[in-house]
Amino acid sequence: MARTIRSAVSISVAALLLGAPAAMAQDKKVLTISSWGGAFQKAQKEAWFAIVEKELNVTIKEDNTSGIADVRTQVASGKPTWDLTTQGAYSCKLLEKEGRLEKFDDQTMKALADIPTALGRSDQCAPQIVYSVAIGWRDKAYPGKEPPGWAAFWDVKNFPGQRSVRKHPIYALEMALIADGVPMDKLYPLDVDRAFKKLEELKPHVLVWWASGAQSAQVIKDGEVDMVAAWNGRIQALESEPEGKGGKIKTTFNQQILVSDHWMIPKGAANKDLAMKAIAIMSRPEVNARISNYINYAPSNSKSYDTGVIAKEKEAGLPNSPANAKKGFIQDNQWWVDNADAMVKRFDAFLQR
Amino acid sequence: MTVSTGGSANLGAYRVAERRERWLLQSLVVPGLALIGLIALAPIGWLFWMSVQGSSGFTLDHYQRLLDESYLRTLKTTFELSILVTVLSIALGYPLAYLISQARPRLAALLMLLVLFPVWTSLLVRCYAWLVLLQRRGVVNSWLQDMGIIDAPLKLMHNFTGTTIGMLHIMLPFMILPLYASMRSIDRDYMRAAANLGASPVRAFWQVFVPLSLPGLFAGIIIVFVLCLGFYVTPALLGGGRVYMWSMQIERNVTYYADWGAASALGVVLLALTLGILWAVGRLIGFDRIVGGK
Secondary structure: OHHHHHHHHHHHHHHHHHHHHHHHHHOOEEEEEEEOOHHHHHHHHHHHHHHHHHHHOEEEEEEEOOOHHHHHHHHHOOOOOOOEEEEEHHHHHHHHHOOOEOOOOHHHHHHOOOOOHHHOOOOOOEEEEEEEEEEEEEOOOOOOOOOOOHHHHHOOOOOOOOEEEEOOHHHHHHHHHHHOOOOHHHOOOOOHHHHHHHHHHHHHHEEEEEOOHHHHHHHHHOOOOOEEEEEHHHHHHHHOOOOEOOEOEEEEEEEEEEEEEEEEOEOOOOOHHHHHHHHHHHHOHHHHHHHHHOOOOEEOOHHHHHOOOOOHHHHOOOOOOHHHHOOOEEOOHHHHHHHHHHHHHHHHHHHHO | OHHHHHHHHHHHHHHHHHHHHHHHHHHOOHHHHHHHHHHHHHHHHHHHHHHOEEOOEEOOHHHHHOOOHHHHHHHHHHHHHHHHHHHHHHHHHHHHHHHHHHOOHHHHHHHHHHHHHHHHOOHHHHHHHHHHHHOOOOHHHHHHHHOOOOOOOOOOOOOHHHHHHHHHHHHHHHHHHHHHHHHHOOOHHHHHHHHHOOOOHHHHHHHHHHHHHHHHHHHHHHHHHHHHHOOOHHHHHHOOOOOOOHHHHHHHHHHOOOOHHHHHHHHHHHHHHHHHHHHHHHHHHOHHHHHOOO
């Protein structure tokens, strides 16, 4: 009897010892990250998440977000499920203003030092990628001619045809002012009345006010419009696709509006310390640069181009490469945080008139 | 004497039993009512409550906001489009429903299938199909241009016209089905009787058939009109961004601003206007006629 008890005990002890490593492996911390999904999130996963998982010895659980409203509801619940989320620069600034984000510690801030502050970097917003709003056009509509900038977008005499612009004031106002002759470095604060007056000129020529990136690509690919103001990645993607009815599509970085997407930590996130470490890793130039090898988005760290991670021929197609960055300007997120509500209302009324 | 007292005792017992049975039967609707209360009435109450809540308690700010030009224009567009689609769906739906109701059974079944077929196709697919057909370089425009009928492409899409066409296509079955149901129940002897009394076919149609089909027509009008008021996808895809619907303004308030108060106020306004119109129509022609009762 005593022997059977002893052997039972020793077997259990052995089982416990054997089971221990497996149990420890399961104890790995889980970091929950949300992003836009689709091709972009897949690129993030391959370029960044894999490295974070290895270095921090964590498992990354992925989720999708459709925008700022998600973060607001999560923070309002008191226990956000995300430790880290991707949102637009403007949304990040807005969430920061509303006090819904965690502040980065000094260590993280040091890691962000080489990311330009103009992108909207702060102690709560960490720019991760850069893209731009650029002019795309049908080559057949203007053979051999490249629109030098937004003035050409307005110039229906030399560049006749239909246009497409986003159904939102957020790029339209800047475009209008530049077309009206305001230098790119003297835009902000925006002269709103002047911008809307200039937009009035363009309005009859805008066939489609696009509501999604996919739509902006579709209208130019089908040849519905001849010139579009759209996100560079969307237009460039058309270059590698089979041609549609619109024929060959070209794009230029002339007078492009540079914008960025940011990392941020929802207030009350369970693993905020780990999340900060993850941000620091993904902001390192040689890691940050990797994103461009998986998708047509540019790195946010200005040192990323010195790492040699991005091939030279790839660099030419990225909006903030040393050669392209100076062709455009960075959008002022703060101006939009303070004015977006009034602008959207005015823009909606303008479109419906 | 004994018989009569026995009778009244029986009667009393019968009444009690009857009452009990009625209560039992009526209690059967409790789960249904509770469900409606839970999933329809309670959220509407909550919606209303949120629309008058600000950061510091009761407020009418959200309604004040709606007096902006942007919202007033959207309201106008929403009603214009809904009325137009309803009128057009009567113009197209009434003759078709009449044809189906008069056709021989096999032909009627075939026609009905054709009417119902689009309903089984995704709304999104149907919108994109219209886009392919009617856009600037779409099938219709290139065909007309190749035939030399037009020089420049017609603007059939990305505007009010395109939205109307797309919505009409989606709404038509909702007009035809109630019309067909009420036309089928019209006794053909009435028409023969009218002819017998000397009415021409046209007169018999207008004086006998049309009035008898009105319940179906009113039901169709209400279904189509109310559904149109809440449209989102079709105007968003086919309107070229310039056709604003009330539902889009609700979406804008929720997604861009996470402003549930303002979005709720928009919802309450639409609900109140819709109920107001239904009430006015009901007063004008009587609800029993709409529902089809005598």
